[in-house]
Amino acid sequence: MRHRGLLAAGAIAAGAVGAVALGRNRERAWQGEADPTGGDVLSLPEGRSTTVTTDDGAVLAVTDAGSGPLVVLAHCYTGRRGSWAPVARRLVASGHRVVLWDQRGHGESTVGSDGLSIDRLGDDLRDVLEAIDASDAVVAGHSMGGMTIMACVGRHRDVIAARTQALVLVATAATGIAHVPRTEGLGAALMRSALATAVTAGPLGPFVVRGTEGRRPVWAHLEASARMYAETPPETRAAMVRSMATMDLRAGLARCPVPVVVIVGTQDRLTRKGYGAQIVSCLPDAELVVLPHAGHMLPFEEPDLLSDIIAARAVAPVASARP
Helix, strand or coil: CCCHHHHHHHHHHHHHHHHHHHHHHHHHHHHHHCCCCCCCCCCCCCEEEEEECCCCCCEEEEEEECCCCCCEEECCCCHHHHHHHHHHHHHHHHHCCEEEECCCCCCCCCCCCCCCCCCHHHHHHHHHHCCCCCCEHHHHCCHHHHHHHHHHHHCCHHHHHHEEEEEEEEECCEECCCCCCCCHHHHHHHHHHHHHHCCCHCCCHHHCHHHCCCCCHHHHHHHHHHHHHHHHHHHHHHHHHHHHCCECHHHCCCCCCCCEEEEEECCCCCCCHHHHHHHHHHHHEEEEEEECCCCCHHHHHHHHHHHHHHHCCCCCCCCCCCC
């Protein structure tokens, strides 16, 4: 028995050494990948810092940068304003005004009396658009940010019609995502556990979030994603996962008053191509853009392409009647 125990211990030790070596090899490979962000993953363009107070008392931290046609950017689950930074910098440099905010419970924003849900994020987008007196804005949302936009379309169609000219939905879904936990069971408990925070904050963090990028992940992107996850309050992580698991935003999309572009990566493991196709099928005026080999973190992976798509739809405000 002692002999078998020594063999088992030796096998485990050898496996651990092999895993560490494989991890180091992958880290070196991912560090060697070309980084379209220039290594400056989360740094926002210079702008004015302000706040928007929602109708339920949440205080949302806002950055308002640049001048020109207006673009409003809504970030992903466990992200913050910096999630859109590579795209925001390009848009400001090309002559656009860009407004970004930390979604409630994320970054520097608080949680109001209504708590955390996709529907409430849609209400927050309404509050942001009204607070900045948006006109002919292009509103783009990544992942949970796309869900935010779709919730706003369903709940506040009049605001979307009056204040926007186009929507861009990036790597997102309109119905409950099958692989996230639907109950207060083990999955939700893990989301708000100290273990999840510790693992993603530590040296294994980039490996844990590897699935967020496509065929050729970039180490700096993985580090940024892991860091943002670890810094998001555990209760926010759990509450938003529960809401995403049970949402169904499809009904409101049929009456969307402005054109929509839906963008997906073929190697997105979180919101797969089928989710994007489903969104397009619900909309009266929509285009599906499929990016080969790209993953879920498209604002990091494809900032040039996203900024081009958004800028092409962000034109100077004109007087026009909206339906």
